[in-house]
Amino acid sequence: MLRTHKLIVTIIFLLLLQNSFAQKLTKKQIDSTYNALTVLPNSIQKVEDLISLYKKSIKSRLIDESIIDEAKNISEEIAYFDGLAKCYNRKGIAARIDFDYTNSVLFHKRALNYLHNSTDSLLISKCLLNLGVTYRKLNLEKEAFEYYFKALKFSEKIDDRIGVTISLNGIGNVFLNTEQYDKALYYLKKALAVEIKAGNPRGEEYGLLNIGETFLKMKQYDSAYYYFDRSLKLAIKHPRRESLAIKYSKLGWLYQSKGEYQKSLDYYKSSIPLFEKYNNVRYLSNTLINIGKNQLNLKKYNQAHENILLGLNGAKAIKSKENIMLGYNALVDYYTLTNNYKKALGAHKNATAFHDSIVNEASQKRIISTQIAYETAKKDKQIQKLAIEKEQSEKNAKSNFNRLIILGIVGVLVLLFLGYLLYLYRRNSDLEIENLNSELKNYIHQVHELKDKANNxxxxxxxxxxxxxxxxxxxxxxxxxxxxxxxxxxxxxxxxxxxxxxxxxxxxxxxxxxxxxxxxxxxxxxx
Missing domain, CATH: 1.10.10.10 (Winged helix-like DNA-binding domain superfamily/Winged helix DNA-binding domain)
Structure with missing residues (x-):
C-alpha cells in the first residue's frame, strides 16, 4: 500500500515538472520534484529527469548543485557514461559562469572523456564547443582554436547548424584576439552566411557585431559602422535583454576611435539604463570608464574623474582585470591632464601591475592547462577501461541472450517437426487400420456369401x-x-x-x- 502511494505521489510530481517546464519553477516546486525523483529506483530515465530539473532550476535562478551531483552519483552507480558526460558538461558551464575557468576546463574534459564510446554526437559537439569557449576565456588561443576546429568538423558531419555557427564565430574571435584580421573575417562571414540562410535574426545580429568589431580594429571605420548599424537595426526589431545596449556601446567605441567624442559619449550614455536593468556589471564598468575617457577629451574633468572611479570600482567588484587596467590607464590620463603627476605615476604603476598580472596569469593558466591534461589523461585511461569492461559485459550478455533465443527457436522447430512426424505416423496408422478393417469386412462378407452359396x-x-x-x-x-x-x-x-x-x-x-x-x-x- 505504501509503495503504491509513493508511486502515485511520484507520478503527480513528474506531471507537475512536465507541465511547469514552460514557466519558471518556485523553490518549493523544485524541492518537491527533487524529493519525488529521489525515491524512484536508479535508472537512466531518473538521471535524465534530474538533469532536466537542474536546467530548470538554472532558468528559475534557483540553482541547486545537489541535483546535478545526485544525477552524477547515480550515473556512476549504474555505469551510465552519457549521463556522467551530461553532468560534468553542466558543471563545467556552471563553473564558467562563476569565472572558475580552470575547473570549467577540467569538468568539460572529464565529460569528453566519458564520450569516447558514445553515439550521442550532439553531446560530443557541445563538449568540444564548451572547451573552446572556456579556453578563450582563459586567453589560451591555441587550445581554444583546437577545440573550436574539432567542434566545427564534428558539427558539419552531423549537420548541426548551431554547432557550426558557434564554432565559426569562436574561430573568428580567436583570430581577432591574435590580430589575424583577414582570417577572422573569413570565418565570421561564413558564420553570418549560415545564420542568414537559416533565417535566424539573433545569430545574424551577433555575426554582424563580430564583423563590425573586426573592421573597427582594422581601423576601417566605414565598414565597421555598416555592420554595427545593421546589427543595431536587428536589435531594435527583435529586442532582447541588454542586446540593444551592447550595440550602443560598440557604436560608442567606434566614434571614440574616430575622435568624435560627443557622439561616442551619447551612444555610451544610451547603453547605461539597460546595463543597469540587467545588472551587467562588466559592460557597465567598461561603459562608465569610456564615458570618462570621452569627457577627458571634452575637457569635462570633474565628470570624467567621477565616471572613471565608478567604472573602476565596478571592475574591482567583479575582478575584471581588463577593465581594472582600462580604469587605471584612464586615471593616468586624468591626472596627467590635471597636472597631478604623482598620482599619475601611482595610477601608471597600478596599470602596469595589472598588465603584468594578466600576462603572468596567462602563463599560469598554460601551466594549469598542462596539469589538467595530465590529470584527465590518467582518469581517461580508467574511464576507457571501465567502458571496455562494460562493453564486453554487454556483448557477452547479448551473445548469451542471442544464443538462448537461437536454442529456443531450434527447440521449438524440433518439437514442431516431431509433432508433425507423429501426426503423419498416426494419420498413416489410422489409414492402415481403416484399410485393414475395410478388407476384413469385405473378406467376411465374401466368406458369408460363399458360405450361403455352398449351403445351397x-x-x-x-x-x-x-x-x-x-x-x-x-x-x-x-x-x-x-x-x-x-x-x-x-x-x-x-x-x-x-x-x-x-x-x-x-x-x-x-x-x-x-x-x-x-x-x-x-x-x-x-x-
Whole structure:
C-alpha cells in the first residue's frame, strides 16, 4: 500500500515538472520534484529527469548543485557514461559562469572523456564547443582554436547548424584576439552566411557585431559602422535583454576611435539604463570608464574623474582585470591632464601591475592547462577501461541472450517437426487400420456369401472337381472349407492332424491355382 502511494505521489510530481517546464519553477516546486525523483529506483530515465530539473532550476535562478551531483552519483552507480558526460558538461558551464575557468576546463574534459564510446554526437559537439569557449576565456588561443576546429568538423558531419555557427564565430574571435584580421573575417562571414540562410535574426545580429568589431580594429571605420548599424537595426526589431545596449556601446567605441567624442559619449550614455536593468556589471564598468575617457577629451574633468572611479570600482567588484587596467590607464590620463603627476605615476604603476598580472596569469593558466591534461589523461585511461569492461559485459550478455533465443527457436522447430512426424505416423496408422478393417469386412462378407452359396449347392466330386485332379481326401477337405470350418475343426471331423489338413489345403490351392479359400470357392463355384 505504501509503495503504491509513493508511486502515485511520484507520478503527480513528474506531471507537475512536465507541465511547469514552460514557466519558471518556485523553490518549493523544485524541492518537491527533487524529493519525488529521489525515491524512484536508479535508472537512466531518473538521471535524465534530474538533469532536466537542474536546467530548470538554472532558468528559475534557483540553482541547486545537489541535483546535478545526485544525477552524477547515480550515473556512476549504474555505469551510465552519457549521463556522467551530461553532468560534468553542466558543471563545467556552471563553473564558467562563476569565472572558475580552470575547473570549467577540467569538468568539460572529464565529460569528453566519458564520450569516447558514445553515439550521442550532439553531446560530443557541445563538449568540444564548451572547451573552446572556456579556453578563450582563459586567453589560451591555441587550445581554444583546437577545440573550436574539432567542434566545427564534428558539427558539419552531423549537420548541426548551431554547432557550426558557434564554432565559426569562436574561430573568428580567436583570430581577432591574435590580430589575424583577414582570417577572422573569413570565418565570421561564413558564420553570418549560415545564420542568414537559416533565417535566424539573433545569430545574424551577433555575426554582424563580430564583423563590425573586426573592421573597427582594422581601423576601417566605414565598414565597421555598416555592420554595427545593421546589427543595431536587428536589435531594435527583435529586442532582447541588454542586446540593444551592447550595440550602443560598440557604436560608442567606434566614434571614440574616430575622435568624435560627443557622439561616442551619447551612444555610451544610451547603453547605461539597460546595463543597469540587467545588472551587467562588466559592460557597465567598461561603459562608465569610456564615458570618462570621452569627457577627458571634452575637457569635462570633474565628470570624467567621477565616471572613471565608478567604472573602476565596478571592475574591482567583479575582478575584471581588463577593465581594472582600462580604469587605471584612464586615471593616468586624468591626472596627467590635471597636472597631478604623482598620482599619475601611482595610477601608471597600478596599470602596469595589472598588465603584468594578466600576462603572468596567462602563463599560469598554460601551466594549469598542462596539469589538467595530465590529470584527465590518467582518469581517461580508467574511464576507457571501465567502458571496455562494460562493453564486453554487454556483448557477452547479448551473445548469451542471442544464443538462448537461437536454442529456443531450434527447440521449438524440433518439437514442431516431431509433432508433425507423429501426426503423419498416426494419420498413416489410422489409414492402415481403416484399410485393414475395410478388407476384413469385405473378406467376411465374401466368406458369408460363399458360405450361403455352398449351403445351397452340392459339389459333385466327379463333375466339379475331376478337371482339377483333386483326390477324394482333398475334395472332403474342400467341402469342409466351403462349410466355413477352420483348420482345427476340419482336423477334428476327419480325425487327422492339423498339419495334414494344412497339407491338403496347400495341394488344393496349388491344383486350383489360387492363393486363399475365397479364391478357391469362387473358382469351384464358377464351374
Amino acid at each position: 449347392k452340392q459339389f459333385d466330386s466327379t463333375e466339379n472337381f475331376e478337371e482339377f485332379g483333386l483326390s477324394k481326401r482333398e475334395i472332403e477337405v474342400f467341402t469342409h472349407i466351403t462349410s466355413g470350418l477352420s483348420n482345427d475343426e476340419i482336423a477334428t471331423k476327419m480325425f487327422v492332424s492339423k498339419n495334414t489338413v494344412k497339407t491338403h489345403i496347400k495341394n488344393i490351392y496349388s491344383k486350383l491355382d489360387v492363393k486363399n479359400r475365397i479364391q478357391a470357392m469362387k473358382k469351384v463355384s464358377a464351374i
